[in-house]
Amino acid sequence: QKEVEQDPGPLSVPEGAIVSLNCTYSNSAFQYFMWYRQYSRKGPELLMYTYSSGNKEDGRFTAQVDKSSKYISLFIRDSQPSDSATYLCAMENTGRRALTFGSGTRLQVQP
Amino acid sequence: DTGVSQDPRHKITKRGQNVTFRCDPISEHNRLYWYRQTLGQGPEFLTYFQNEAQLEKSRLLSDRFSAERPKGSFSTLEIQRTEQGDSAMYLCASNGRGSTDTQYFGPGTRLTVL
Numbered sequence: 001q002k003e004v005e006q007d008p009g010p011l012s013v014p015e016g017a018i019v020s021l022n023c024t025y026s027n028s029a030f031q032y033f034m035w036y037r038q039y040s041r042k043g044p045e046l047l048m049y050t051y052s053s054g055n056k057e058d059g060r061f062t063a064q065v066d067k068s069s070k071y072i073s074l075f076i077r078d079s080q081p082s083d084s085a086t087y088l089c090a091m092e093n094t095g096r097r098a099l100t101f102g103s104g105t106r107l108q109v110q111p
Numbered sequence: 112d113t114g115v116s117q118d119p120r121h122k123i124t125k126r127g128q129n130v131t132f133r134c135d136p137i138s139e140h141n142r143l144y145w146y147r148q149t150l151g152q153g154p155e156f157l158t159y160f161q162n163e164a165q166l167e168k169s170r171l172l173s174d175r176f177s178a179e180r181p182k183g184s185f186s187t188l189e190i191q192r193t194e195q196g197d198s199a200m201y202l203c204a205s206n207g208r209g210s211t212d213t214q215y216f217g218p219g220t221r222l223t224v225l
Contacts (some may be wrong), residue, residue, distance in 0.1 A: 008151065034213055043115075043202055043216040044154065088153050097142065098167060099214060101153030 003027045006089055006102025014110050019076040023089035023102045026070065030091040030100070033065050035074045038086045038104065047087075048074065079109045113137075115217035117203050123223045124193055131189045132220045136205030143186050144204040144214060145178055147171065154202050160186060193224045 006023045013019055021035075032051045036044035048063040050056045056063045064073040076083055086104040116135045124130050136143045142161050146154035157176070158168045162183040172178075175193075180186040190197055200221050204214040 004153075006153075032213075036216075041200075041219075041221070043117075043218045046213055046215065049213045090153070096167070097144070097159050098156035098169070099144075099146075099154070101155070103151065103153050 001026065002103075003100050004089060004091060004102045007105055008103055010106040010108055012108045012110060013079055015079060015081060017079050017109075019074075019079050019083070019107060019109075021074040021076075021087050021089075021105050021107070023072050024070055025072075025091055027091075027093065027100075028070070029093035029096075031094050032092040033063070033072050034090040034092075034099070035061075035063055036088040036090060036101075037083075038088055040085075044088055079107075081109045081111045083107060084109050115203055115205055115215055117201075117217040117220050119220055120218060121221045121223075123225065125225050126193060126195060128193055129189065129191045130193060130222065131187055132201055132203075132222075133185060133187050134203030134205075134217060135185045136203070137207075137215060140205035140207045140215075141183065142206050142212075143180055144206075145186070145188050146202040146204065148200040148202055148219070149198075157188075190222075193222075195224050198222055198224045 035048040038044045053067045060077045062075040088104045089102040090099040118133045144159045145157040148154040160180040175191045178188045200219040202219045203217045206212040
């Protein structure tokens with residue numbers, strides 16, 4: 001079993017929809033949680049970073065962490081065709097610098 | 112701040128050849144990371160440097176792989192005797208001196224081994 005599980009999709013939504021992306025994890029040592037966006041054949045780009053349970057909002061993006069359930073989510077409001085990309089969750093535990101990534105969810109926003 | 116840069120962006124080689132990739136981190140960052148990403152998967156950690164010291168290596172980093180960061184600035188990743196299974200995107204990331212600094216990624220080097 002992988003330490004981080006993420007539904008690969010693809011997820012197809014119409015423009016303007018609210019998108020919900022999720023990851024579950026099994027390692028209780030994970031304390032820092034990130035969401036990256038990756039366009040085809042490009043490097044991952046950081047979207048959100050959080051380290052506590054609860055919600056963190058940045059523009060159209062909201063990151064949610066529930067450490068008791070080992071579950072994190074990314075919500076995208078008013079989705080745009082330019083949001084079409086692969087979304088990767090990533091986690092880091094204290095004392096270790098390496099990030100552990102989910103496999104990524106491919107999102108397609110239809111105009 | 113020009114971000115993390117990687118060179119080359121694409122490399123095609125024949126099985127058995129050696130290849131070397133370069134990463135230039137964000138200038139004020141003292142930590143540098145290498146990851147490998149295959150199609151449909153998330154990046155997998157290979158190794159990490161703090162300044163010039165290589166502090167952690169994944170079991171994915173076989174004896175054919177070697178990474179250096181001689182002066183604590185740019186880094187190189189060399190793969191000897193390449194195999195078809197080495198075909199992947201090789202990503203470099205860097206971050207700063209803070210304990211909670213997140214990692215910023217470069218555009219990657221796409222390796223194809225024929």
